[in-house]
Amino acid sequence: MNILDKIVLRKTEEVEQAKKLVSIKELEAGVYFNRTPYVLKEFILDPKRTGIIAEFKRRSPSKGIINDRSAVEEVTNGYAAAGASAISVLTDIDFFGGHPNDLLAARAANSVPLLRKDFMIDEYQIVEAKALGADIILLIAAILTPAQIENFGRLAKSLGLNVLLEVHNLEELQRSINPYIDAIGVNNRNLADFSVSIQTSFDLADQIPKEFLKISESAISDPQTIKQLKTAGFNGFLIGENFMKTSDPGAAMHQFVEELISV
Numbered sequence: 189m190n191i192l193d194k195i196v197l198r199k200t201e202e203v204e205q206a207k208k209l210v211s212i213k214e215l216e217a218g219v220y221f222n223r224t225p226y227v228l229k230e231f232i233l234d235p236k237r238t239g240i241i242a243e244f245k246r247r248s249p250s251k252g253i254i255n256d257r258s259a260v261e262e263v264t265n266g267y268a269a270a271g272a273s274a275i276s277v278l279t280d281i282d283f284f285g286g287h288p289n290d291l292l293a294a295r296a297a298n299s300v301p302l303l304r305k306d307f308m309i310d311e312y313q314i315v316e317a318k319a320l321g322a323d324i325i326l327l328i329a330a331i332l333t334p335a336q337i338e339n340f341g342r343l344a345k346s347l348g349l350n351v352l353l354e355v356h357n358l359e360e361l362q363r364s365i366n367p368y369i370d371a372i373g374v375n376n377r378n379l380a381d382f383s384v385s386i387q388t389s390f391d392l393a394d395q396i397p398k399e400f401l402k403i404s405e406s407a408i409s410d411p412q413t414i415k416q417l418k419t420a421g422f423n424g425f426l427i428g429e430n431f432m433k434t435s436d437p438g439a440a441m442h443q444f445v446e447e448l449i450s451v
């Protein structure tokens with residue numbers, strides 16, 4: 189069993205527990221449920237912003253603890269001030285040290301699009317994402333069937349949410365595209381064995397149909413790489429560890445953006 193299988197197994201139990209604790213009706217009565225989500229495309233393509241989706245990530249299966257000291261409000265405020273086009277908040281508890289409350293806290297503290305970064309395997313989590321104040325959900329092709337991706341995408345769009353489809357290879361891309369997707373993220377990390385290669389993004393860049401935003405995800409640590417990814421057609425860049433491993437992730441992003449402007 190690889191790490192993705194383990195995560196999905198645990199997630200299945202977690203979602204069943206959550207359903208028993210909080211009903212869909214209660215989620216729909218939440219303070220954020222009726223807010224209109226931001227449109228990701230407007231923020232990613234805004235020339236005053238950076239295209240960076242900066243991630244709040246305490247730990248990961250590949251790296252262990254990355255940062256268990258920084259507060260979500262402080263970090264996400266720092267990211268927004270540094271020009272983030274969106275902020276990714278990991279809500280997985282057991283494998284990433286996140287929590288749904290991190291998303292609520294980030295929502296209360298920020299006015300940029302928020303990605304609920306989690307392993308979505310059930311429609312309940314999409315309704316929950318809306319209730320937590322998310323603007324974007326992630327659908328990972330490696331753990332979902334094409335029918336699930338279409339059904340989850342349809343539900344997300346009916347709630348006004350943006351849909352980011354994550355793929356790692358051409359086969360996942362070709363079998364997963366549907367009309368409910370806004371953005372395609374190419375994950376440079378192989379989630380089964382943790383190997384990373386930016387080449388994955390370069391290889392898939394021209395295969396992504398023009399109507400989708402193109403996001404390169406993971407293992408980005410150098411402004412020069414962003415420049416190359418932009419030349420290849422990417423408009424968005426998901427970065428976690430490179431900022432979170434520092435004592436002040438917002439300041440680290442600010443410094444990164446300064447360098448990005450000058451390369």
Ligand SMILES: O=C(O)c1ccccc1NCC(=O)[C@H](O)[C@H](O)COP(=O)(O)O
Binds near residue numbers: 251405407
């Ligand atoms: O990061 C991991 O170790 C990981 C393991 C298994 C499934 C998902 C995983 N990460 C999720 C992500 O895709 C990243 O958090 C995100 O793209 C940011 O990556 P990075 O900039 O390398 O922290």
